[in-house]
Amino acid sequence: MTAGQIAIKALVLGFIISLVIITGFAYTTLLERKVLARLQHRVGPNRVGYIPIPKRGGGERKLLGGFLQPAADAVKLFLKEDPTPAKVDRPVYNLAPMLAVIPAILILAIIPWAPAMTIFGIEFEPYFAIAPGVDVGVLFFLAVTSIGVYGIVLAGWASNSKYAVLGGIRASAQMISYELALGLSLITPVMLAYSMDLGIITQSQRGGWYVFLQPLAAIVFCIAAMAELQRHPFDLLEAEQELSAGFNVEYAGMRFGMFFMAEYMKMIILSAFAAVFFFGGFLGPFVYDFPALGFVYMFIKIVAFLVLMIWVRASWPRFRYDQLMGFGWKVLLPIAVLNFIITGVFIVLYEEGYFQSVLSIFTG
């Protein structure tokens, strides 16, 4: 394939998948509200968009209650008044939401959704992704996630408000501390797969998912991902009860919608990453016979992680900021470092044949 063909394929695929994920983000907000409501013994939004089914004994049952709620929210955000406070740094004020959203969409490029397949004569080798074959996938992910921190800091700074600046600085401190633990916990799947390419990491889990080989790294990744997303229980800086929304207090309407979108899209994407690194990605029964099943398995795993995050949000109290930073530096980072040191030692010993010789003593 010529370079032009590759570029066009990547562009079109990227466009389609980002639209799919943006719709997915909208329904993630609905999923969150309904699952959170059910966990709190109530019903979520069920009035905006439902299919009325008459029930015996009068009344009607609302099927799929609330499936148009995300559309209603989007319309509300677009039609809201969009005030710009006086004396803000205008270019930065306008740029900050974009800096928050764009990295979230960029990371979509390397996620593998399905194994190699051919649709309508178009080949997707070696696996189905917008940009397959990126040799430094893990590094790309970590680098682009770090740009997301800029969006938050600049949002806080440009708002020309004390509380926004403080919120922005604290948010950035939280994010960079947990990015370290995130990166260190990702080293072990890379070591086990001998490659940073996400498709190869997924496919080398055919022998067994990495969550069973590296449970500690999986737990550290999940916790660090929740902290990176500023998701409960690490959401002190955007909690509704604590501050009037911290660093994005001066944003309203669609600009706020963009921060919101960035957070939920990163939620989906980090769930996809957790699935790819530790839970086998698109692997599952019969996935090489019917490659389209890869999408289904990824979808199931992403939804499972989202439900886990929402479940955690419904159940646990929030960290205080000093407890949060202490936890990140004093607990999570040492565990991640110890994990990869021990894994490294075991890998070298395995390579050297130490275990084979030990096992041969038992098996004779």
Add this chain to the structure above:
Amino acid sequence: MIGELLRGMATTAKFFFKPPVTIQYPEVKRPVRERFKGRHELKRYDNGLEKCIGCALCAAACPADAIFVEASENNDDERYSPGERYASTYEINMMRCIFCGFCEDACPTEAIVLEHNYELSFYNRAGAIYTKEMLLVDLAASMEPTPQVVEPGSFDRSIPDMENPK
């Protein structure tokens, strides 16, 4: 500590499988208690005459000054209530009413009673003034509408023989 965290998650998961307690208002409304103080109603007797005699004790008792009463003379050709007077103008300003029930306690004929209706919204301030027509209770089957034409001298006692309140 991990055990505590997992127990917390198990607690919320338990509620996931229970049917939710949400009441789908306005299709389903929760019934109110018997002595719930909602919107006022001016009651009638069984023969159709209004109980309100226009004494304005309710207006005097109201702590928020929400009731406005103007009384007029009854005569036998045009009788609204048993007794000398009736309330020709009776208005309650719902924006001032605090639903305390003092008017109900002060009324000598048990004419004004706070009933169970709580859905009282209006679109402008003029719509908040509830007039006598809005407050008067509907005619039941045995009642004749007021004003009634009666035999002279049949109704001369304004406050009927009533039981003591329970």
